[in-house]
Amino acid sequence: MEDVAAVAGVSRGTISRALNGGRNVSPTAMAAIRKAIAQTGYVVNPHARSLVTQRSQTIAFILSEPQERLFEDPNFNILLHGCTQALAAHDLMLVMAIAGSAADRDRVGRYVNGGHVDGALLVSTHSGNPIIDELRGIPIVACGTPLGHERELAYVAADDRGGARQMTRYLRERGRTVVATITGPPDTPGGVQRLAGWRDVLGADASDRLVAIGDYTRDGGDAALNRLLASAPELDAVFVASDLMAAGTLAALRRAGRRVPEDVAVGGFDDSPVATSVQPALTTIRQPLLRISTEMVRLLRDLIDGQPPARVVLPTELIRRDSA
Amino acid sequence: MEDVAAVAGVSRGTISRALNGGRNVSPTAMAAIRKAIAQTGYVVNPHARSLVTQRSQTIAFILSEPQERLFEDPNFNILLHGCTQALAAHDLMLVMAIAGSAADRDRVGRYVNGGHVDGALLVSTHSGNPIIDELRGIPIVACGTPLGHERELAYVAADDRGGARQMTRYLRERGRTVVATITGPPDTPGGVQRLAGWRDVLGADASDRLVAIGDYTRDGGDAALNRLLASAPELDAVFVASDLMAAGTLAALRRAGRRVPEDVAVGGFDDSPVATSVQPALTTIRQPLLRISTEMVRLLRDLIDGQPPARVVLPTELIRRDSA
DNA sequence: CTGAAAGCGCTTACAG
DNA sequence: CTGAAAGCGCTTACAG
Numbered sequence A, B: 001m002e003d004v005a006a007v008a009g010v011s012r013g014t015i016s017r018a019l020n021g022g023r024n025v026s027p028t029a030m031a032a033i034r035k036a037i038a039q040t041g042y043v044v045n046p047h048a049r050s051l052v053t054q055r056s057q058t059i060a061f062i063l064s065e066p067q068e069r070l071f072e073d074p075n076f077n078i079l080l081h082g083c084t085q086a087l088a089a090h091d092l093m094l095v096m097a098i099a100g101s102a103a104d105r106d107r108v109g110r111y112v113n114g115g116h117v118d119g120a121l122l123v124s125t126h127s128g129n130p131i132i133d134e135l136r137g138i139p140i141v142a143c144g145t146p147l148g149h150e151r152e153l154a155y156v157a158a159d160d161r162g163g164a165r166q167m168t169r170y171l172r173e174r175g176r177t178v179v180a181t182i183t184g185p186p187d188t189p190g191g192v193q194r195l196a197g198w199r200d201v202l203g204a205d206a207s208d209r210l211v212a213i214g215d216y217t218r219d220g221g222d223a224a225l226n227r228l229l230a231s232a233p234e235l236d237a238v239f240v241a242s243d244l245m246a247a248g249t250l251a252a253l254r255r256a257g258r259r260v261p262e263d264v265a266v267g268g269f270d271d272s273p274v275a276t277s278v279q280p281a282l283t284t285i286r287q288p289l290l291r292i293s294t295e296m297v298r299l300l301r302d303l304i305d306g307q308p309p310a311r312v313v314l315p316t317e318l319i320r321r322d323s324a
Numbered sequence C, D: 001c002t003g004a005a006a007g008c009g010c011t012t013a014c015a016g
Helices: A002-008 A012-019 A027-040 A046-053 A074-088 A102-113 A160-173 A189-205 A218-231 A243-255 A289-304 B002-008 B012-019 B027-040 B046-053 B074-088 B102-113 B160-173 B189-205 B218-231 B243-255 B289-304
Strands: A058-063 A093-098 A119-123 A140-143 A154-158 A179-183 A211-213 A237-240 A265-267 A284-286 A311-314 A317-319 B058-063 B093-098 B119-123 B140-143 B154-158 B179-183 B211-213 B237-240 B265-267 B284-286 B311-314 B317-319
Touching: A002 A012, A002 A027, A012 A027, A046 B046, A058 A074, A058 A102, A074 A093, A074 A119, A074 A289, A074 B074, A074 B093, A093 A102, A093 B074, A119 A289, A140 A289, A154 A160, A154 A289, A160 A179, A160 A189, A160 A237, A160 A265, A160 A284, A160 A317, A179 A189, A179 A218, A179 A243, A211 A218, A218 A237, A218 A243, A237 A243, A243 A265, A289 A311, B002 B012, B002 B027, B012 B027, B058 B074, B058 B102, B074 B093, B074 B119, B074 B289, B093 B102, B119 B289, B140 B289, B154 B160, B154 B289, B160 B179, B160 B189, B160 B237, B160 B265, B160 B284, B160 B317, B179 B189, B179 B218, B179 B243, B211 B218, B218 B237, B218 B243, B237 B243, B243 B265, B289 B311
Parallel strands: A058 A093, A058 A119, A119 A140, A140 A154, A154 A311, A179 A211, A179 A237, A237 A265, B058 B093, B058 B119, B119 B140, B140 B154, B154 B311, B179 B211, B179 B237, B237 B265
Antiparallel strands: A093 B093, A284 A317, B284 B317
């Protein structure tokens, strides 16, 4: 910077002003500085800048899943990609923070609280998320309803309940009479709300026999369907709370000799890449993940700018394919 | 830090020494400092530290794919996860950098050259990668052979050619006589080397009729198989250079009324999650992605420590499932 | 083993 | 519009 100042014939203070918005810099000085920067190949030292501004221009993307399962979830990719791009548009960088184990949480907590980042995007499905309590004073936006923290935390979520209603209604409209469901884990917002949406539509027909609890994995979906086949063998439709589980369901139905959709209609949730990779392709509920990403970033920036935490719930969309 | 010094009754210099390895700090001082830190809740300011050490303790994970296709590739997840964890083990953080467009490359180049990171992990399949030239003087380790930069760059790769040989040999040993292949793009190491491995085994039988060029996408695999069906309708086996393409191949074969593996055996490459999600499950070549991740991090740390660039090639493994 | 001091490279009131 | 100066919070020879 000293060199640039010398070449441009101005003081370092003026260089700094030119670099930061150009307020109070004469056109002449501006031009000289520009030329001097090009000539010297100068780049600002981010640490020196951060030291005084107290801003790092980076955001933590915290993955707080005990099993680190999110890494197998195709939704995660879209979210990560979306957030990275949305942040980049504002010249913010994303740093990955995996907080699976207690030790990880500790490390991530120290990192985040240590002033490395200006805020955090929190991605986790389970409630009672222990990392939240370790993050003190830093702006946070959660992805999905943060069960148990709805009040304090900003978050962006898809309309899980509404989406579940859409799908269940669709299955009934197609003439299905016994619509079972495979849920997500009961300690996840999707697990709770997608089940609630199903109940909304079935009303008095929502018997417990028709409910199997899944775990958002393919194998879990497979196993859950087998349980349903035992408790409600007459079922002719299943609303499965995630596409990945629905893929397992499809396999289980095949083994059981039930055709999809002829014998059993299967409706998924997510519209993740697996939806089109399985056979038959899944009729499902699309979560607007890209939109969720950009909204998360918007909310986080607002938070950093001192605005109060906000919540955004985004509508879902029914995608018709072959499984129902 | 001033506060801690006051509470512990020592100078800031001593605190700093205690924080950085504890060299030349008496046990008494050490204990007092520890207590003072706990009492005050002190955390070091990373920017101040980086300003003097010239180290940021963070590494860029650069995704340099024109189409940003890597985000749809399940291999990518494993790699990202593996790298994040391997870095975490050394208290290094990973920052995502997407360099798809020219504008992105510019941004990432400025970021990386600006001293934000201590090194970079470069993930990209295509050669002639323009970002490489923008990264000056910073330690880099590439994932996969960086075509055109093999000499200067450190990299970690799976043994593509050897793996292709394994698979082709396997198909022949199973009694298949006309083994076609669907390749990756010719400007990617996998595209080149997996084809070479196939040629190694087929020798004089490696007719161009049996080769279709793919693009590592599902649809590309589908289309490529259709071309093979036209140029070599008698084929009874296909070695497909990626599992994702193999998934497309399976779909195309189904439409063509050819049974897998009875009529046509299909061998994939990667052992990515799709391999087990398709029907029939893919016989494939496993790339040791986790191992690749840890090796990349090891090499990068060595590089940062001033050692010369090294190359590591890791063996692959044949995974037998149902498609061949 | 310890403290005083210089210095890392910026930004930002402040006075002009 | 501009420059001189203070200060951001650390680390690291240096002298003791």
